[in-house]
Amino acid sequence: xxxxxxxxxxxxxxxxxxxxxxxxxxxxxxxxxxxxxxxxxxxxxxxxxxxxxxxxxxxxxxxxxxxxxxxxxxxxxxxxxxxxxxxxxxxxxxxxxxxxxxxxxxxxxxxxxxxxxxxxxxxxxxxxxxxxxxxxxxxxxxxxxxxxxxxxxxxxxxxxxxxxxxxxxxxxxxxxxxxxxxxxxxxxxxxxxxxxxxxxxxxxxxxxxxxxxxxxxxxxxxxxxxxxxxxxxxxxxxxxxxxxxxxxxxxxxxxxxxxxxxxxxxxxxxxxxxxxxxxxxxxxxxxxxxxxxxxxxxxxxxxx
Amino acid sequence: xxxxxxxxxxxxxxxxxxxxxxxxxxxxxxxxxxxxxxxxxxxxxxxxxxxxxxxxxxxxxxxxxxxxxxxxxxxxxxxxxxxxxxxxxxxxxxxxxxxxxxxxxxxxxxxxxxxxxxxxxxxxxxxxxxxxxxxxxxxxxxxxxxxxxxxxxxxxxxxxxxxxxxxxxxxxxxxxxxxxxxxxxxxxxxxxxxxxxxxxxxxxxxxxxxxxxxxxxxxxxxxxxxxxxxxxxxxxxxxxxxxxxxxxxxxxxxxxxxxxxxxxxxxxxxxxxxxxxxxxxxxxxxxxxxxxxxxxxxxxxxxxxxxxxxxxxxxxxxxxxxxxxxxxxxxxxxxxxxxxxxxxxxxxxxxxxxxxxxxxxxxxxxxxxxxxxxxxxxxxxxxxxxxxxxxxxxxxxxxxxxxxxxxxxxxxxxxxxxxxxxxxxxxxxxxxxxxxxxxxxxxxxx
Ligand SMILES: Nc1nc2c(ncn2[C@@H]2O[C@H](COP(=O)(O)OP(=O)(O)O)[C@@H](O)[C@H]2O)c(=O)[nH]1
Ligand SMILES: [Mg+2]
Numbered sequence: 220x221x222x223x224x225x226x227x228x229x230x231x232x233x234x235x236x237x238x239x240x241x242x243x244x245x246x247x248x249x250x251x252x253x254x255x256x257x258x259x260x261x262x263x264x265x266x267x268x269x270x271x272x273x274x275x276x277x278x279x280x281x282x283x284x285x286x287x288x289x290x291x292x293x294x295x296x297x298x299x300x301x302x303x304x305x306x307x308x309x310x311x312x313x314x315x316x317x318x319x320x321x322x323x324x325x326x327x328x329x330x331x332x333x334x335x336x337x338x339x340x341x342x343x344x345x346x347x348x349x350x351x352x353x354x355x356x357x358x359x360x361x362x363x364x365x366x367x368x369x370x371x372x373x374x375x376x377x378x379x380x381x382x383x384x385x386x387x388x389x390x391x392x393x394x395x396x397x398x399x400x401x402x403x404x405x406x407x408x409x410x411x412x413x414x415x416x417x418x419x420x421x422x423x424x425x426x427x428x429x430x431x432x433x434x435x436x437x438x439x440x441x442x443x444x445x446x447x448x449x450x451x452x453x454x455x456x457x458x459x460x461x462x463x464x465x466x467x468x469x470x471x472x473x474x475x476x477x478x479x480x481x482x483x484x485x486x487x488x489x490x491x492x493x494x495x496x497x498x499x500x501x502x503x504x505x506x507x508x509x510x511x512x513x514x515x516x517x518x519x520x521x522x523x
Numbered sequence: 524x525x526x527x528x529x530x531x532x533x534x535x536x537x538x539x540x541x542x543x544x545x546x547x548x549x550x551x552x553x554x555x556x557x558x559x560x561x562x563x564x565x566x567x568x569x570x571x572x573x574x575x576x577x578x579x580x581x582x583x584x585x586x587x588x589x590x591x592x593x594x595x596x597x598x599x600x601x602x603x604x605x606x607x608x609x610x611x612x613x614x615x616x617x618x619x620x621x622x623x624x625x626x627x628x629x630x631x632x633x634x635x636x637x638x639x640x641x642x643x644x645x646x647x648x649x650x651x652x653x654x655x656x657x658x659x660x661x662x663x664x665x666x667x668x669x670x671x672x673x674x675x676x677x678x679x680x681x682x683x684x685x686x687x688x689x690x691x692x693x694x695x696x697x698x699x700x701x702x703x704x705x706x707x708x709x710x711x712x713x714x715x716x717x718x719x720x721x722x723x724x725x726x727x728x729x730x731x732x733x734x735x736x737x738x739x740x741x742x743x744x745x746x747x748x749x750x751x752x753x754x755x756x757x758x759x760x761x762x763x764x765x766x767x768x769x770x771x772x773x774x775x776x777x778x779x780x781x782x783x784x785x786x787x788x789x790x791x792x793x794x795x796x797x798x799x800x801x802x803x804x805x806x807x808x809x810x811x812x813x814x815x816x817x818x819x820x821x822x823x824x825x826x827x828x829x830x831x832x833x834x835x836x837x838x839x840x841x842x843x844x845x846x847x848x849x850x851x852x853x854x855x856x857x858x859x860x861x862x863x864x865x866x867x868x869x870x871x872x873x874x875x876x877x878x879x880x881x882x883x884x885x886x887x888x889x890x891x892x893x894x895x896x897x898x899x900x901x902x903x904x905x906x907x908x909x910x911x912x913x914x915x916x917x918x919x920x921x922x923x924x925x926x927x928x929x930x931x932x933x934x935x936x937x938x939x940x941x942x943x944x945x946x947x948x949x950x951x952x953x954x955x956x957x958x959x960x961x962x963x964x965x966x967x968x969x
Contacts, residue, residue: 263568269747272562330770330798331633331743360798362672363665370664384672415773447633451565451747453775474632477716479749502632502662 251293258283261301268482268519269451274489278304298520305516308485313494315509316468317341320350320405321438323396325429327465328445329457330413333473333499335364337445338410339371340499340507346375350405355395356381357388357428358412368410374504378402388412388424389431396435407438416460429465441468443496448474448481458487467491472510473499480519529818531556532594547583553597554579564776564815567751570785578604602812608781609808610790616647617764618707619736623655623700625708627733629726629761630741631753632714635769637666639741639795640711641673642803643767646793647707648679655705657682657696659689659729660713670711677800680705689713693729710735717756726761738763739792742783744771750779751786758787765792768806772796776815851907854939855899897925898935910936 258279265275282304286297316322324341326334338354345352354372356379358364365381372379380395392409399407411428414421432440444467446454461467472481475498484495495510535552554575561571581600618624628640637660644654656674658681660666667683674681682699684692693710700708712729715722730738740763742750757763768780771794780791791811796802899907901924906913913921913936922929 266562266568267748269565269749272559329745329773331635333633361669362676363668366668367663367665415770417772417774447743447745449631449743449747449749449753450745451775451779452563453565453745453773454747456774457745474716477631477749478718478752479747483747 251295253286253291253294253297257294257297261297264520265482268480268485269454270482270519271452271455271486274486278308302513302516302520305485305519306512309488309512309515310492310494311512313469315496316439316441317344317443317496318348319439322405323399323407323409323432323436323438323440325409325411325425325432325440325442325465326445326471327411327425327442327461327467328413329415329447332413332445332447332450333471334358334413334445335367335371335410336502337443337471337473337497337499337507338368338408339375340504341408341497342371342375342377343504344507345406345408346377351403352377353395353399353402353404353407354379355391355407355409357391357395357409359384359386359388359391360412364410364412389428392428392431393435396432396437400437407436416457416464422460422464426464442466443469443471444493445471445473446484446487448472448484448498449477449479450483452483452486454483455486455490458491458493462491462493467493469494469496471495471497471499471507475518476500476506481515482519484515485519529594529598529816531560532597536594536597549593550579550582553582553593557597557601560816561778561781564778564817565745565747565750565782566778566815567748567782567786570751570782573785574604574608574781598816601816602809602818605781605812605815606808609784609811610806615805616737616792621736623697623706623708624652624737625697625710625733625735627710627712627726627730627735627738628741628767629712629738629757629763630714631716631743632663634714634741634743635767635795636660636714636741637670637673637711638798638800639739639767639769639793639803640670640709641677641679642795642800643739643793644674644679644707644709645677645800646803647709648677652707653705654707654709655680655682655696655700655703657693657699657708657710658684659692659696659710661687661689661692662713666711666713673800689725690728690732693733697733708733717753717760723756723760730761737765739765739767740783740789741767741769742779744768744777744779745773745775746779748782750782754783754787754789758789763787763789765790767791767793767795767803768811769795772802776817777811778815780811781815851899851902851910851939854942855896894925894927894931895935898922898927898932901925910939 262275262279265278266272270278278301282297282301285291285300291297291300317324326338328334335358342352342354352375354368354377356365356368358368359382362384365384368379369381380391380398382391382394388411395407395409398404409432411425414425416422429440429442442461442465444458444461446457450457458467458470470484470487470493472484472495475481487493488495495515497507498510498515500506500508532553535556536549557578558571558575561574562568566574578597578601581604582597616626626643628636628643630636640656644656647654656670656679658667658670660670671681671683680703682692682696684695686692689712696710697708710729710733712726713722715726717723738761740754740757740761742754766780766783766789768777768791771777783789784791791806791808794804794806796804898921901921902913906917906921918929918932922932
């Protein structure tokens with residue numbers, strides 16, 4: 220339990236540890252008995268993580284079955300098994316395209332999830348790994364979005380391509396990718412405007428952006444969906460819609476430094492099998508960490 | 524995705540007809556469905572427990588057991604309780620006689636504070652206020668530029684101070700308002716985590732420094748179970764007065780509204796429904812209750828139409844939508860409004876189940892719309908009101924008048940009949956009729 224990101228995560232949580240103790244700690248404190256109330260409280264705790272009642276019901280049923288068959292002795296062993304089961308929901312084999320070279324990445328998601336911040340953090344990560352980075356500011360909609368990305372570019376020490384507010388985002392992508400080719404960039408990170416997955420027009424706009432990227436990029440184009448860990452059941456719908464519109468290659472799960480557990484990621488993994496590549500644990504340049512399913516599962520069930 | 528709760532309750536009770544009385548087990552089954560619906564809508568599980576217990580009590584105490592339509596009766600109770608919990612009346616921003624009034628806007632990162640600040644300023648100006656916005660988010664890159672740009676767009680002044688002391692900027696902003704005869708100050712603050720002690724302390728210091736008349740907490744409608752934790756922390760540390768729910772233009776069911784309301788007791792004052800700066804509205808508990816239960820938002824739909832339809836009386840249109848009085852004139856008006864409102868898809872997205880049509884909702888072809896308009900214009904007023912009377916010879920006349928073929932007129936009439944049926948079905952079932960149903964063939968072709 221002591222991978223670096225997880226430490227950072229638990230540091231964030233220690234401040235008010237008492238108030239924030241995970242639900243499952245409560246379960247463990249109530250003793251080793253595995254009775255009906257235990258299962259009920261377990262279900263509550265998982266629901267409280269935003270995993271969604273469908274996934275919870277299935278996982279709890281499976282766990283009950285396993286617990287009976289393996290004659291697990293107490294609550295502790297059930298919970299240890301639970302952590303394994305949750306971790307196993309995440310895809311185990313996938314490529315971390317964020318670390319590949321060369322690559323073009325479209326960063327997408329609903330409003331306010333942390334796309335621009337994540338682009339900034341990824342830029343820094345890529346620079347630190349010795350790669351040549353270029354940012355593209357294709358959020359031409361939100362007020363001061365380009366200025367925001369400029370500041371991140373400056374912090375990470377990388378160039379950024381932008382156009383005026385209101386410009387066609389596909390045109391920014393075009394410019395960015397031509398410059399990336401000219402510069403010999405290893406990674407082009409393209410920030411896009413936040414949009415609700417229910418907006419057909421805006422989703423179509425994004426498809427156009429993707430088409431232009433596919434056409435103009437000399438590097439493979441990947442789609443990174445940025446999701447906010449405080450999101451509830453709608454997160455599944457977001458993932459479905461972005462995935463069906465663009466094909467999502469990976470997810471960055473942000474704001475895990477708060478008290479939300481991000482359980483919806485489990486439901487998404489179960490249904491769509493999209494890997495989580497990074498987690499956001501703060502607002503600083505360095506607050507982006509690799510994802511580890513076992514650590515995530517442990518944090519989710521409150522063993523921090 | 525989610526099934527409509529009323530449908531599920533009908534199903535629970537359906538196999539009981541003929542059995543006479545309901546047993547307690549039947550009520551239990553109904554309560555389970557209610558619990559599931561609320562959990563799927565992101566209502567916090569503890570809140571759900573309390574809620575279901577109180578509905579259960581009422582259901583048993585009441586006539587549900589003897590009711591001929593137990594499903595409807597239970598739904599009635601659920602809606603009633605939910606609406607009650609969400610707030611009995613449409614609350615308002617409580618301002619005092621003080622000049623300037625001060626409103627402080629707080630919340631988590633990415634919840635939509637800056638946009639909400641601008642929207643609120645816009646709304647209050649419409650109500651006769653002279654607002655000044657103060658940009659106190661000194662942390663997020665370009666947050667101040669964002670507010671300033673929104674201010675320019677709205678032509679509402681923004682005070683941006685110097686330095687990084689948010690408390691000092693807030694104070695200076697108030698002075699600026701006094702100096703410029705502004706009677707309302709809206710202070711935008713940085714997003715902060717409720718467990719970040721330094722940042723929570725900062726917002727308390729801003730509060731103490733400017734003594735706001737109202738503190739609004741901005742809550743994202745997509746928030747999950749954690750809404751109770753954050754709302755509680757903000758309530759106990761900042762003691763906000765009301766809530767703004769944002770991103771309600773999406774398809775999140777918004778159970779966080781119920782969670783926040785029931786753990787803090789604070790009213791939800793405003794609903795934010797889009798990226799445009801005039802999409803802030805009064806919060807309606809009854810609509811929110813239906814939305815949480817997945818029962819669609821007919822009224823919201825109507826009101827959205829109302830914004831765009833100057834000539835139309837929205838209430839009359841609603842009445843017509845609810846009955847079969849819906850005429851070809853209305854149809855025409857609607858097609859035009861639909862275009863104005865950002866397309867059929869945006870509109871249908873407000874109906875539960877409709878957002879899920881695979882392959883998306885077809886767009887409306889403008890040329891087709893012109894043809895439809897031409898056809899309808901060639902009808903007499905009576906024909907438009909009562910399309911049933913349009914017989915063969917009338918069809919020929921209309922086709923000639925509008926320069927189309929008779930089959931095209933036939934097609935329109937058929938499509939209209941289906942659209943009308945769709946409206947009726949929707950109205951009858953609170954959305955149920957739409958589920959799994961294809962759009963009437965051709966409605967998308969207009
Ligand atoms: N606490 C925390 N805040 C974050 C994280 N990622 C982004 N944010 C904040 O969330 C808000 C929205 O981020 P932004 O990148 O502008 O979102 P975008 O609209 O998706 O581009 C900003 O205030 C960010 O500082 C994170 O991992 N943790
Ligand atoms: Mg952004």
